[in-house]
Amino acid sequence: MKNYDTLLKDLTPKKFTKFGVIWTSFLLVIIIIGIIAYIDQIIKGQVVTNMRDYALWGIYISNFVFFVATSFVGSIIVAVLRLTKNEWRTPLVRIAEIITLASIVMAGITIMIDMARPDRLLNLFIHARIQSPITWDVIIIPTTIVISFLLLYFPLLPDFAILKDFFKKKKPKLSKLYGKLSLNWKGTKKQKAIQTKSIRIIALMIIPIGLMLQTIDAWLFSTTYRIGWDSTNMGAYFISGAFVAGVAALIVVVYVVRRTNKLEKYITNFQFDKLGKLLALACLVYLYFNMNEYLIPAYTPSIGEEIHLNTLFVGSYSYLFWMVTIGGLILPILFLLFKKGRKPLPMFVIGLVVVIGSWWKRYIIITPTLLHPFLPIQGVPESWHHYFPSLHEWLITIATLAMALLIITLLVRYLPVIPIQRTAEENDLLETNIKH
Template identity: 55%
Template sequence: MESSVQQKIIQDLLPQKFGRKGKLWVAGLLFFCALGLAAYIHQLSKGLVVTAMRDYASWGIYISNFVFFVAISLVGSLISAVLKLSNVQWSTPLTRIAEIIAIAAITFAALIIIVDMGRPERFYNLFLHGRLQSPIIWDVIVITTYFIISILFLYFPLLPDFNLMLHTEKKQQLPFYKFYRFFGGFWKNTAKQIKVNKRAINLMAITIIPVAFSIHTVTSWLFATTYRPGWDSTNFGAYFISGAFLVGAGGVVIAMYVLRRAYSLDKYITFYHFDRIGKILVMLALIYLYFNVNEFLVPAFKMKKAEEEHLMGLFNGEYAGIFWFAITSSMLLPILILVFRKGRRPLPAFIAGSLVVVGSWFKRYLIVTPTLLHPFLPMHDVPSDYLRYFPSWEEWAIAIGSLAGMLLIVTLFARIIPIIPIQETITEIEKHEKV
């Protein structure tokens, strides 16, 4: 490859300064983060009583958010590991976006659990006195593991890019020059280094898949090991993982579209990529739809008394609006849009991805709350405010703040590191030229 083409790719893919819109976007996210933080400080000083959670709905939108974050974080393993091990070449420009989303999501999954604790200063007891028999401990272990492996999975493929950035003509003008030198200054692009790096990435790609499956299976077991209407299911692990891959892929489509427009990456994230990821989204939506049919049709056919109230609440009761919105938005509409070639163009794909993500958030809300409001053994003379749940302003502020925090991490990563792997892109173009 000609050196000028290489330089052009490097120049195109180098992290860019935020423009006016970018700065506004960051300011907006910071505002919501600050609002969430203020609400959390208020919750800390007054206690969890400021939330709408009571003895029935003891898990509210914090846990819905937690499940959502864990779900979306799985995209790292889907794009970077599953597609990589399947030798799918077109996924190269998407791997880093997927890993950044994974790290941002898993960070806030861990944080939101602490927010849900009434006494967060006792968090360390979870490690000191945790019971290995408890699915909560399994969750703590797998989240920590997944967080570390995701960071490593972001870091190793970045090493050649650090080297490229440190050797650009305007290297001294790079605002994060010292950062790149600290983390990647030792990379000399020698054959031995490339070999070690490649082996490490392959090992991680193999390791991250079972870890990713564990993280969301264990999250599903937090519910399925609790005997309650709607959760008493052997289908939950597969149901959660299929939903997680779907929402993660939806998140990647949104990020692809936004970053492509913000950084003018039309040459690197092409219609072809949207077409491919669109097809994957259709497949994932169909799989998730299949698991949903299993999850609701079988208990609805039997209609056991305890399940009846819960199911009827979802189908045509107080949650029917959210339920059918979630099903339509996260599965039916995206399938309808993306199944056609024109639907897999960037804008329609972006709309489909957004529908998936929004619908999936509400789907998590429906997994958590309605079940809690319909216990097998209702309390005698239960206070009326236990019977319904609508989040307080503190809960909304914290939930929105955490979502903003996740987006902020993605945005800051996009500012600091190349969101498309530079070295891999060059290598692939060279390969194509040779062919």
């Protein structure tokens, strides 16, 4: 059994390594380039994108949907596994909470990038109309941001107190900051009772809120007449898709953090095995809803549906569609069925493929539908018949992804990624060491 001092040494935040510094600077450069591209978009208008009157939404929206989806990981790992008393989650919850917060914050930012008049943002509140799905989004996204923040913050209180003591001599300034963040945590019975209760409420709340968030996101599309969107399957389809994207994102981040922070003792093959099974379950459920979404309409397709499905199955988007479906869904299920597939390195590769697949999956949901309106596309330049993101769109989108990674990186840098106090409690280290 590890003693408390090694635990502290292992789990307290560490300075960036050389790789950490390079990685962070790399992200910063990408973000700065993206901000420059965005400013240019503001000045010139969205003419710098390749969106036009028919392909009126593009990767800004699909990227937004992707961020919303990955934010779902908090609801699953933290809340659902908590309710089902899955103890193996302990070393993973904080990383899941960090991903959730980073994703939902970035979702809020990306949706604003798609607004052609961000200067009129306040209109969403001043002139809000409750029947618009966008207004539902305006309500649910800030709510989720607050709840995900609290879900990360409340369990951190005892750890902040520990960090305050830990850095007292080495870094007085940092220690002071941790002290402030700990909200004067002493670990008294009363404090513990309040904290436990708060965490329980928040962890319960994040489940319906996560489900609502995903569903509202789906309803942005299914409240239109568009073929490929106008589907009663959309809510469940998006929830299960978010399950996949969230768990896969968690696996990738967990693997990297485990290596960089040398946490092999704490995040073991056992956790990866469990995560692998969870991802396989997620993919199976998602596959089921994919069949509902694509195969069943193919039996009684209207003309519009037939054109749409043909584009996906054999037409101009078939390449992407099958890559995403086979590579991002079916193959991962097959690999994850085997014990060897659920070892850390294979899991990292599978997770990464599934995350990339999840991103393109959203592209496949948004773009082809828009290019098949009810009336034929006529009277517009030939280039408006197609869509592929412009350089501006790529630079801005990649910058948002880099921002999400930067948020994760910084939180991993300054927070204990594995709850110290809880790990200590679970290993019976606290009684002897902290209470002198």
